[in-house]
Amino acid sequence: GENVEQHPSTLSVQEGDSAVIKCTYSDSASNYFPWYKQELGKGPQLIIDIRSNVGEKKDQRIAVTLNKTAKHFSLHITETQPEDSAVYFCAPHNTNAGKSTFGDGTTLTVKP
Amino acid sequence: GAGVSQTPSNKVTEKGKYVELRCDPISGHTALYWYRQSLGQGPEFLIYFQGTGAADDSGLPNDRFFAVRPEGSVSTLKIQRTERGDSAVYLCASSLTGPSVTDTQYFGPGTRLTVL
Numbered sequence: 001g002e003n004v005e006q007h008p009s010t011l012s013v014q015e016g017d018s019a020v021i022k023c024t025y026s027d028s029a030s031n032y033f034p035w036y037k038q039e040l041g042k043g044p045q046l047i048i049d050i051r052s053n054v055g056e057k058k059d060q061r062i063a064v065t066l067n068k069t070a071k072h073f074s075l076h077i078t079e080t081q082p083e084d085s086a087v088y089f090c091a092p093h094n095t096n097a098g099k100s101t102f103g104d105g106t107t108l109t110v111k112p
Numbered sequence: 113g114a115g116v117s118q119t120p121s122n123k124v125t126e127k128g129k130y131v132e133l134r135c136d137p138i139s140g141h142t143a144l145y146w147y148r149q150s151l152g153q154g155p156e157f158l159i160y161f162q163g164t165g166a167a168d169d170s171g172l173p174n175d176r177f178f179a180v181r182p183e184g185s186v187s188t189l190k191i192q193r194t195e196r197g198d199s200a201v202y203l204c205a206s207s208l209t210g211p212s213v214t215d216t217q218y219f220g221p222g223t224r225l226t227v228l
Contacts, residue, residue: 004154032212036219041221042219042221042222043116043203043205043219043220043221043222044155044203044219045219046216046217046218049216089154089155091154093211095211095212095215096211097211098160098167098168098210098211099145099157099160099168099170099171099211100157100211100217101157102147102154102155102156103154104152104153104154105152105153105154
């Protein structure tokens with residue numbers, strides 16, 4: 001099965017700084033790379049995703065970069081705000097296999 | 113519009129009892145997923161339905177766990193002879209078509225199960 005690792009497990013930044021979270025995976029057949037945000041007491045919510053034929057995607061303050069050769073992808077958040085504080089999960093996915101494998105999460109704290 | 117809903121939000125039971133957890137997906141979504149999330153970990157896949165049938169149940173930990181989706185909409189996760197190790201948040205998600213690079217999973221808030 002897919003082995004997924006996220007680093008760091010916790011990240012604390014000052015408001016306005018950037019945050020970067022890295023996800024490494026083992027299945028070279030993975031072709032879909034989403035990032036989810038989970039707030040306390042809620043289910044995960046998709047915030048950005050990228051497909052295997054694209055190297056980078058940006059949506060306002062959030063971006064995802066993919067390196068398929070090295071089997072890792074990263075979440076970048078710029079100009080962080082306190083409401084960005086949450087747990088972030090990557091879930092690299094081989095859509096032909098059906099199921100997703102989630103990382104163990106990164107707890108991001110943005111200090112005002 | 114309405115998102116994925118799960119009931120109950122919290123369930124406390126005693127070891128050895130039987131529990132049912134319900135998931136109401138977004139209307140029109142053909143795919144439905146169950147996950148289990150333990151404290152400090154990411155969601156762990158349990159089972160995935162395409163319509164009424166279980167397309168992949170490889171994540172169910174043992175035969176005490178069973179899930180149904182008889183009419184292709186609402187799903188029930190059933191756990192027999194509960195054990196303390198079953199305590200976790202059980203998450204349900206639905207998507208429009210099923211696993212693909214263009215399909216998005218929408219998660220419910222989860223049911224927190226505590227087995228005493």
